[in-house]
Amino acid sequence: MRHLLIVLLCLLSPALLAHDGMRMEMPKNGPELGASAAFDSHGRLWLVNAADGHVRLRHSDDDGRTLSAPVEVNATAERIYAEGENRPKIAFGPHDEIYVSWSQPRAAPWTGFVRFARSLDRGEHFGDPLTVHHDRAEITHRFDALAVDGHGRIVIAWIDKRDVIAATAAGKPYLGAAIYYSWSDDGGASFVPERKLIDQSCECCRIALARTPDGEVAAFFRSIHGDNIRDHAYAVLRTDGQASQVARATFSDWQIAGCPHHGPGLAIGRDGIRHAVWYEAKDQPTIWYGQLDPGHAPEHPLAIAGSGASHADVAVHERTVWVAWNQVGADGYALMLRRSADDGAHFGAPREIARSSGAVGSPQLLLKQGRAFVAWNTATGFRLIEVPR
């Protein structure tokens, strides 16, 4: 009898331990779908995603038809956010430097560190990753966004919870989280101490970055206005010591005490027009296009897509504007596209340009010599789809 009881206890213990064990396991059936792609100045396509604790870099010289063997960006395995609104990022320096950033989950829920690594030999090797922020508290520093400005500075912005934690400890109300950013003046060898862009911003939506015609980096992100009105704000991220000016830029008035998990997109033309896409569900789920006029409602607003549409991206080349998004239905996912030939004043009808029966990541519009492509990571593999002219 005693033996039987011991056997039963042994059978039971794994079930009990499971509750106290690691909370952070990664999916076991292949890599997550969070990936980023970009063309370098030579027209080579580069792709980063995460697998087995490594950000891995691959490239393609035939527009995505074949991919190189992967290079591990971080030699030592670590945990990497690569699903939903998180994905490793890639950008290039003025002399073909390759910069990669990602968010690293920490032990507790809703925590992370923003990580960065660079290659100075066109992706052959990467230096040891560094943690971008000087704050080392085990809290959220996540949802990194990466861009390079016109002077070659590397700019990284992220969502940061240090202020909400401080406010909560002091018994003060605080909605959402802050956005912080930092930059590197030395090609990614180090980052300056981070500074706060704004308090009380959305804590779960990706930040969009784009370069202005002046070479500065601008951010467009879901912020919180009043009582959980989750509209968007725009700011140029100043790297000259001056304070960045943040202005509300969308006025949908969607109120939600929750996580939209749905960040915006931004592309700025040479003419300075700020083409933006964003999601709101005040009445029903809608992807909007508009041209930002910070402080005022966007110009040329257009409901691009409705129910089942998600994770739009936008790109501009001269007077052509493209918007791509995922459209889900009962039988799978369609990659949809709308195109404007008059700088966003009017858009053509939605077109399906690809389809996947399995899960998909967020689409990403890429430009190469005036041609538009959509990078689409699907459960059956990475795809680069050239947009029909």
Place this chain on the structure above:
Amino acid sequence: MKRLLLAFALWLPTLACAGTLQPLAAADVPVLLQPPAHGMRILALWSLDCAYCEPNLEALAALQRADPREIELVTVTTDSIQLRTAIEARLHSMKMDVYPARAYAEASPERINFLLDPNWGGETPRVLVIRADGSRRGISGALTPAQLHKLRP
């Protein structure tokens, strides 16, 4: 010793039912959306990355405990079932592991989101109330006390 063993044996199935996270595939959705025989079924949609979800789940659990005969509460996380250990740990820490629990069986959530409720864009928390008369109502965001009050049978 025999009594102890008997009590232990009786307790085991309870543990298995309460703590077993089941996958939710696209094909399973119609069953979940079927109206209950009486009262209402509340699908409490949440995600690991949603800090608003925990108090919302607690509020829904309190609502269910107040009227367990008329309210069936099912938690559904939009995270992949591949994150089983993390999901089960969170359900346990939230004391929500006494309710039937589902997790998405797909790597990205949009398709099952759409099948559950085409007017839902995936924001969490989300509550889907299915009543015995076949009516459905979806509410996004943490429920206010007034919204919770209205949910009562």
